[in-house]
Amino acid sequence: MGMRVSVDVARRHLLSRMALPGSGWTNTTALTSRIGLFAPRLRLDAPRDGSPFKTPFCTTSVVGNAGQMHAALLETVLWRLDGRPRRMNDGSLALRARMYDVQQDLSGSANSYSGEQIIKMLDDLKDASFALHDLKKPWGGVETNISGTFLSSWDIKEVKKKSPLRKKVVNEKKGQKVCINDGKQKVLIVVISDAFRKLLSQDSVRLCQCRLPIVRMRSSYAQALARWVMSQNPRKPPKGGWYSARTGIRERILATSVKERSLDTIIARVKADDPMLFRLCGIDVDASPKGDCRLRLMSLDERNAYVRQVYERFWGDPGSRDCGGLFLAESA
Numbered sequence: 001m002g003m004r005v006s007v008d009v010a011r012r013h014l015l016s017r018m019a020l021p022g023s024g025w026t027n028t029t030a031l032t033s034r035i036g037l038f039a040p041r042l043r044l045d046a047p048r049d050g051s052p053f054k055t056p057f058c059t060t061s062v063v064g065n066a067g068q069m070h071a072a073l074l075e076t077v078l079w080r081l082d083g084r085p086r087r088m089n090d091g092s093l094a095l096r097a098r099m100y101d102v103q104q105d106l107s108g109s110a111n112s113y114s115g116e117q118i119i120k121m122l123d124d125l126k127d128a129s130f131a132l133h134d135l136k137k138p139w140g141g142v143e144t145n146i147s148g149t150f151l152s153s154w155d156i157k158e159v160k161k162k163s164p165l166r167k168k169v170v171n172e173k174k175g176q177k178v179c180i181n182d183g184k185q186k187v188l189i190v191v192i193s194d195a196f197r198k199l200l201s202q203d204s205v206r207l208c209q210c211r212l213p214i215v216r217m218r219s220s221y222a223q224a225l226a227r228w229v230m231s232q233n234p235r236k237p238p239k240g241g242w243y244s245a246r247t248g249i250r251e252r253i254l255a256t257s258v259k260e261r262s263l264d265t266i267i268a269r270v271k272a273d274d275p276m277l278f279r280l281c282g283i284d285v286d287a288s289p290k291g292d293c294r295l296r297l298m299s300l301d302e303r304n305a306y307v308r309q310v311y312e313r314f315w316g317d318p319g320s321r322d323c324g325g326l327f328l329a330e331s332a
Contacts, residue, residue: 064128148195
């Protein structure tokens with residue numbers, strides 16, 4: 001049996017990873033959440049067969065494996081981006097991230113994300129393809145039909161990096177001389193296809209904030225619901241300010257007919273997830289309605305006040321540590 005990690009230790013690990021500064025580049029998958037590119041499953045029983053389904057923005061069809069765990073991997077790579085993205089000749093975009101950072105961000109989740117699973121997910125994204133028809137502005141821009149794969153290629157390379165911690169003592173005639181060796185680190189290189197790059201570059205909701213709390217959610221439907229709510233425009237809230245989880249799952253996330261009993265089971269799983277993870281993402285949760293769950297986008301001040309309260313519980317004064325990615329300075 002593996003060692004059981006307490007809830008407080010898991011939360012401390014999450015906050016310590018959130019406090020690391022991000023890349024500053026957009027890491028949102030808002031548009032992909034709105035058009036349903038990633039299925040509300042962590043592990044798909046069978047690859048998606050390309051059956052088209054309608055969304056308010058376009059008609060989407062996906063062939064292959066693309067679930068919430070794949071969306072989490074893409075968000076992590078975008079958040080831990082090392083340097084600026086490099087544009088290739090064929091229009092694709094090369095992203096570099098330290099493999100250590102990617103594994104650390106995904107390892108503390110409730111679901112297992114080992115190195116082998118990360119490689120399997122990268123292969124899934126390379127083999128999977130999507131097709132979007134009748135895209136509405138501003139998503140499509142000039143083009144109304146976009147089709148292609150998620151990734152063109154990926155690779156893991158070992159690169160040299162000067163590390164003052166790795167030292168070697170060399171004996172010489174005049175005494176001992178300390179030489180600093182070059183350390184090595186693994187770098188993940190992900191090449192986003194031209195079609196998927198168009199979706200990310202034209203996304204009007206450019207949220208540059210940490211999405212790690214979503215990865216920690218146990219239910220894949222809770223993850224899909226959180227990504228869908230975060231993709232909404234905060235300046236145009238629904239009537240009453242609250243989103244219905246039941247309506248969102250039926251009409252936006254699943255986009256198919258589903259039995260009421262199945263919806264009750266899904267809502268129960270969403271309610272069973274830790275509400276702290278939703279609030280760290282800036283989503284207020286109200287689980288009091290019977291048979292439903294309400295969610296609301298918190299304001300920037302509300303979200304930062306809650307993060308500060310949680311941070312003080314584990315480490316005391318937030319000013320005593322580097323909170324680069326923890327607090328948002330301005331609204332996205």
